[in-house]
Amino acid sequence: MRWIWTQFLPWSTSCGISSNAVAEKTLNLEAVRERIDALDQQIQVLIAERAGLAQDVRRVKGDLAGPAAYYRPDREAQVLRRVIERNDGPLSDTVMLRLFREIMSACLAQQEPLRVAYLGPEGTFTQQAVYRQFGHSVNAIAQPSIEDVFLQVQAGEVDFGVVPVENSSQGIVSHTLDMFLHSEIKITAEVELRIHQHLLTRARRLGEIERVYAHSQSLSQCKHWLAAHLPEAELIALSSNAEAARRVRTQPDAAAIAGRHAAEVYGLPVLFGNIEDHVDNTTRFLVLGSELLPASGEDKTTLLVAGSDGPGALFRLLEPLARHGVNMKRIESRPSRQGRWDYVFFIDVEGHIEEAAVAEALAELQSEARMVKILGSYPRAVLGRMPEAEGASPSPGAAPAA
Numbered sequence: 277m278r279w280i281w282t283q284f285l286p287w288s289t290s291c292g293i294s295s296n297a298v299a300e301k302t303l304n305l306e307a308v309r310e311r312i313d314a315l316d317q318q319i320q321v322l323i324a325e326r327a328g329l330a331q332d333v334r335r336v337k338g339d340l341a342g343p344a345a346y347y348r349p350d351r352e353a354q355v356l357r358r359v360i361e362r363n364d365g366p367l368s369d370t371v372m373l374r375l376f377r378e379i380m381s382a383c384l385a386q387q388e389p390l391r392v393a394y395l396g397p398e399g400t401f402t403q404q405a406v407y408r409q410f411g412h413s414v415n416a417i418a419q420p421s422i423e424d425v426f427l428q429v430q431a432g433e434v435d436f437g438v439v440p441v442e443n444s445s446q447g448i449v450s451h452t453l454d455m456f457l458h459s460e461i462k463i464t465a466e467v468e469l470r471i472h473q474h475l476l477t478r479a480r481r482l483g484e485i486e487r488v489y490a491h492s493q494s495l496s497q498c499k500h501w502l503a504a505h506l507p508e509a510e511l512i513a514l515s516s517n518a519e520a521a522r523r524v525r526t527q528p529d530a531a532a533i534a535g536r537h538a539a540e541v542y543g544l545p546v547l548f549g550n551i552e553d554h555v556d557n558t559t560r561f562l563v564l565g566s567e568l569l570p571a572s573g574e575d576k577t578t579l580l581v582a583g584s585d586g587p588g589a590l591f592r593l594l595e596p597l598a599r600h601g602v603n604m605k606r607i608e609s610r611p612s613r614q615g616r617w618d619y620v621f622f623i624d625v626e627g628h629i630e631e632a633a634v635a636e637a638l639a640e641l642q643s644e645a646r647m648v649k650i651l652g653s654y655p656r657a658v659l660g661r662m663p664e665a666e667g668a669s670p671s672p673g674a675a676p677a678a
């Protein structure tokens with residue numbers, strides 16, 4: 277705390293603080309900075325040593341099939357969980373995780389830089405989810421649709437894909453679930469992102485805004501805020517928030533609703549921050565790959581199940597889960613597209629298929645069901661569970677943010 281004084285030197289001098297005291301404060305500042313320099317040097321040496329070890333890992337793994345074989349979300353989840361366990365402040369868990377996330381990302385990139393397809397265009401929340409999961413040392417490639425992300429992964433054009441799967445206030449993204457019906461794609465990780473919507477505009481005050489562009493989901497996530505603050509503005513739905521931000525660059529009487537990342541990508545000021553109606557508005561994304569991965573210790577399994585027809589059919593499917601103490605987290609039914617009124621179920625359970633209880637319940641489920649597909653056994657989101665995952669943002673409806 278003492279060194280802060282030196283920032284007010286003119287004041288302290290005019291208040292009669294002796295020149296010795298001032299010298300001591302200056303000395304202290306220098307001493308602290310020397311200590312920081314010494315630590316920075318050590319940190320740099322340690323990071324370089326860590327990067328060297330990651331190269332050793334690469335040598336041990338040998339010439340595997342492709343870059344995807346070098347990315348291990350199970351191991352990364354373990355590393356990040358330990359970071360949280362060890363953290364005693366003063367930096368928050370979120371900040372600490374971000375730093376380690378980027379160190380691992382850089383270590384992995386020197387093994388093989390990953391190519392990750394995501395639902396674009398540039399500036400979407402999905403792109404933000406890519407960086408949340410992989411850090412910034414990846415090659416993130418925007419795709420025009422969810423289907424294109426699946427196709428790129430399936431064709432081996434990219435190593436992984438990232439698509440949204442559900443939002444806490446809007447429900448599931450059915451298009452993503454339906455894509456699993458006819459593909460061999462596996463889920464290799466999940467990412468949770470707290471969605472903060474911002475009003476981006478070149479206008480200096482609300483009264484100058486005549487139109488608001490956004491994806492229809494974002495318009496509805498901010499419905500009450502818009503009704504209260506921009507009741508006269510025309511609301512125009514576009515294919516994405518990023519497209520909305522792109523348009524607003526040249527329209528000073530218009531605003532876009534989008535994330536902070538879009539504001540940075542399109543160079544737009546944030547007039548109001550956090551304008552979403554629900555404070556815990558969260559979207560879950562899936563990382564798509566081509567393989568099932570080993571357990572990380574805190575995992576989730578997603579199954580695609582088709583049952584038989586008749587009374588008690590769904591009960592018979594779920595009963596083995598209950599009997600083996602496997603916790604079901606979610607069940608979603610979707611048309612099977614193989615007959616009228618025929619349905620399949622997407623089921624999320626806690627645990628990994630390597631765990632005995634899950635494996636036994638699955639074996640029984642397989643004998644009961646018409647079809648069981650294991651879509652993935654993957655680590656539960658680590659970063660997304662942090663409450664202030666987006667960093668310091670102004671509170672809903674607060675004064676202009678930028």
Ligand SMILES: O=C(O)C(=O)C[C@]1(C(=O)O)C=C[C@@H](O)C=C1
Pocket residue numbers: 330333334346347348349351352355379380383384
């Ligand atoms: O442990 C591994 O398998 C590594 O490749 C090392 C490492 C890391 O930097 O810790 C890097 C990339 C993987 O995704 C997981 C971990």
